[in-house]
Every structure is written in structure tokens, then in C-alpha cells.
Amino acid sequence: MIRALSEAHGASGFETPVRKLYQTYLEPVSDEIVRDHFGSVVGKKVGKADGPSILLAGHLDEIGLLTKAITDEGFIKFQTIGGWWSQVMLAQRVTIQTRKGEITGIIGSKPPHLLSAKERDEVVKIKDMFIDIGVSSKAEAEELGVRPGDPITPISAFVQLGNPNVYMGKALDNRLGCATAVEVLRALKGQDHPNTLFAGATTQEEVGLRGAQTLVHHIKPDVSIALDVGISGDTPGIDGYDALSALGKGPILLIYDGSMLPNPRFRDFIMDTASDAKIPLQVESIAGGGTDAGRFHMYGSGVPSVAFGCTTRYIHSHAAVYHQEDFDHGVALLTEVIKRLDHGVLNDLRDL
Incomplete structure (x- = not known):
């Protein structure tokens, strides 16, 4: 499922x-499928x-591009959708x-x-690209x-890397979150839980958490968990205190992001x-971005809310990397959370 979702196209909007x-x-x-108008x-x-x-x-959308104009010579000028860094x-x-x-370019x-x-020392500006x-x-x-x-979306095959639990693919931000929601539903199949669960994915997160705003009004939840990804701090060039998590050490719980204090x-x-x-379980603090929990x-x-997910390397590029055991542990933990979240817990969460 993660492979298929990763390789599918779906820029914001x-x-x-x-x-x-x-x-x-x-x-x-699922017992029933629920959709909003967004x-x-x-x-x-x-x-x-x-x-x-x-x-x-989670959120279905990936960062992408939008055809803006065609030059007389047939080249495509584009507008970015979501946060791109020109060097990738x-x-x-x-x-x-x-x-x-579909047309490849x-x-x-x-x-x-x-x-x-x-010129070799200068960064090419996105406005000059084609x-x-x-x-x-x-x-x-x-x-x-x-x-x-x-x-326009990236082309990047979903592949297994040297460690059999480590995979690379496009749009892992946030097809991993989408897949997590499905697997939690699967794990709860035939299981008792003291609540009603709505698990799935929003749209247009990468351009301002827009689908989160429409979905939360449609569902009217008592509690929410935004499923997203974090930034792995275990690669060269990243200070250990700028990104706290590492691949293979468990899912992440955000203790801070730019859109919400949990x-x-x-x-x-x-x-x-x-x-x-x-x-x-790992914790992460991301000052430079937000999650759908910012609207939820x-x-x-x-609505008592948190953001939760997998740490990943190289997000917002053509290919990111994640560890399958982090994903599996995340599903297991969320399943356990859902099984325990009753009215008594809800009342405690609201007692701030």
C-alpha cells in the first residue's frame, strides 16, 4: 500500500x-466512508x-508544480505548489x-x-527554471x-535500500500518514474500542492546512491526531538539537510545531x-512548519490535539527515506491509544 500511495500523483489541489x-x-x-466537499x-x-x-x-497531497506558461520553443514555465528548495x-x-x-519531462x-x-557558486532561482x-x-x-x-509531480520509484527495513520514495510526506490511518483501522477490525474513529486523510495541507479546516467542520471531533512526518536528524550537516529524531528509533510525537502547541x-x-x-517513541520539535493539527x-x-508520525530523511524533495519499523510501531501505539481513549480520558484532556 505504501508503495502504491507513494507512486500515485496528487499535488495539493x-x-x-x-x-x-x-x-x-x-x-x-471501515464501516462507512465519509467525505467532505474539499x-x-x-x-x-x-x-x-x-x-x-x-x-x-494524514494528508493526501504532496508538494508539486503547476504549469504556468509554455514558451514559444515548447518549454514549460511553472509555479511551485508547497515548499520547495531550489537546490533539490x-x-x-x-x-x-x-x-x-501524462507527459514526462x-x-x-x-x-x-x-x-x-x-555561476557554479550561485543558486539557480526557481523563477528561472523550466x-x-x-x-x-x-x-x-x-x-x-x-x-x-x-x-506536475516528481517521478521517483519506491525502492528498498540497503537495510531491508529502510525505503525511499516520493510523497512520503504524507502518504505515510495516510497509510497509518488505514493500518490503525485494520488493527481495530473486530476489536472493541470505547469511541468512534474517523481515520483517513485531508487535502491541501502543503498550501496552508486547508483541507484540515473543512474536514474538522464536517466531522466535529472531540479529539484529533494529525498524522504527519518529522525531520530525521541523523544525517551529516544537521545539528543534533535542530532535529531530535533518528530512523529506526520509533515513531515521533511533536512537542512543538509552528501551527500548534499540543x-x-x-x-x-x-x-x-x-x-x-x-x-x-521519540519526540520532535519543528519550528519551521505546521501540521493539520493547527486547524483541528x-x-x-x-479540540485536544497532537501531531504524530514517522521521522523521515530528505522531505520536500523528489525522494525521502523512512524506516518500516518506525511506521509499524506508530500503528501499534495509535491502536493502543484508541483502545484506551474513553470519556474519562476525554474529560481529563479537556481539564486544562
Whole structure:
């Protein structure tokens, strides 16, 4: 499932292809499928109808590009969707989703033979980049179906790396969260839990947590958990206190992000559950970004919320890396949390 979701296309605002695929995974493990009018989708599983309602959601969208214009020579100028860093973009393969089908292209780059010493030390600005689809005129590009507004996403196969538990693929931010929601539903199949769970994924997180805002109004949860990814601090060049987590040491619980301070009682409840269940857990603090919990927690008079997920390397690029055991431990911990989250716990979470 993670492979299929990773390789599916779904830039922010254009999640339909991955949403349709994702729904096929939700349906067998849900009592009912629930959708809002913004593309978000969750599976509903009733444990106790009069228990707390819990929203557990990743986000379907990935960072991408948008066709802005076609030059007279047939090159594609683009607008970024979500947060890109220019240094990870040049010479990378992409696919343009047109009304006539998918077209492969490459973000063009000048060969080093033609670069002056000064140019080699300069960063190419995104506004100066273009995509080459192998045609020689605007008319040829239009004949293939390309037009302004078409979404563009990275091409990157999902592959196993040297450690058999470590995988690389595109859009792991946040197809890992989407897959987690499905696996929690699967783990609860036939199990008792003192609540009603809504587990699935939002849309347009990467452009401002937009789908989270519509979904939380649709579900009206008592408690929410945003499923997202963290930044692994175990690679060269990252200070150990800038990114606290590492691959293979357990899922992460965010103690701070740019969109939310987590409910402290909910934070402690998850930490205590991990300790009781002997499941490894890491903490992470990310000042430079937010999660869907940033919208969930402000719904109505307030929703106790946390953000939780897998640590990953190289997010917001063509390929990221994660550890499968972190994913599996995350599913196990969330399943245990759902089994314990009754009205007594909810009342405690609200008593701030």
C-alpha cells in the first residue's frame, strides 16, 4: 500500500487520483466512508456510538508544480505548489498530468562545461527554471494536451535500500500518514474500542492546512491526531538539537510545531501509553512548519490535539527515506491509544 500511495500523483489541489486509490484501501476496513466537499476522505469505525469521536488523519497531497506558461520553443514555465528548495530541483524528472494523459519531462539545467566559476557558486532561482518535454514549439506542447493549470509531480520509484527495513520514495510526506490511518483501522477490525474513529486523510495541507479546516467542520471531533512526518536528524550537516529524531528509533510525537502547541495532557497520555505498552517513541520539535493539527485544535470551543508520525530523511524533495519499523510501531501505539481513549480520558484532556 505504501508503495502504491507513494507512486500515485496528487499535488495539493489535485488529489483526485491518489484519493480514488486511497479510498480502495479505506473501504474494506471501515464501516462507512465519509467525505467532505474539499476532497478529504475518512473511514468511520464505530466502537461505542456514544463514546468520544476521534479524528485521525494524514494528508493526501504532496508538494508539486503547476504549469504556468509554455514558451514559444515548447518549454514549460511553472509555479511551485508547497515548499520547495531550489537546490533539490534541477535535472529531476517530473510528470505533467494533462487532459490527454501524462507527459514526462525534466527540469532543465545548464551543463557544468558552460558554467563560469561564478555561476557554479550561485543558486539557480526557481523563477528561472523550466521543464523540457522534448518538443520544439508551443504548438507541439499544446497538441500533447499541455495547458496552463496542469499539475506536475516528481517521478521517483519506491525502492528498498540497503537495510531491508529502510525505503525511499516520493510523497512520503504524507502518504505515510495516510497509510497509518488505514493500518490503525485494520488493527481495530473486530476489536472493541470505547469511541468512534474517523481515520483517513485531508487535502491541501502543503498550501496552508486547508483541507484540515473543512474536514474538522464536517466531522466535529472531540479529539484529533494529525498524522504527519518529522525531520530525521541523523544525517551529516544537521545539528543534533535542530532535529531530535533518528530512523529506526520509533515513531515521533511533536512537542512543538509552528501551527500548534499540543494539548499537554494528551501529549502525556500518549507518552504514558507508549511506556505501558513498551513501544519506542521519540519526540520532535519543528519550528519551521505546521501540521493539520493547527486547524483541528481550534475547531469549536477547542479540540485536544497532537501531531504524530514517522521521522523521515530528505522531505520536500523528489525522494525521502523512512524506516518500516518506525511506521509499524506508530500503528501499534495509535491502536493502543484508541483502545484506551474513553470519556474519562476525554474529560481529563479537556481539564486544562
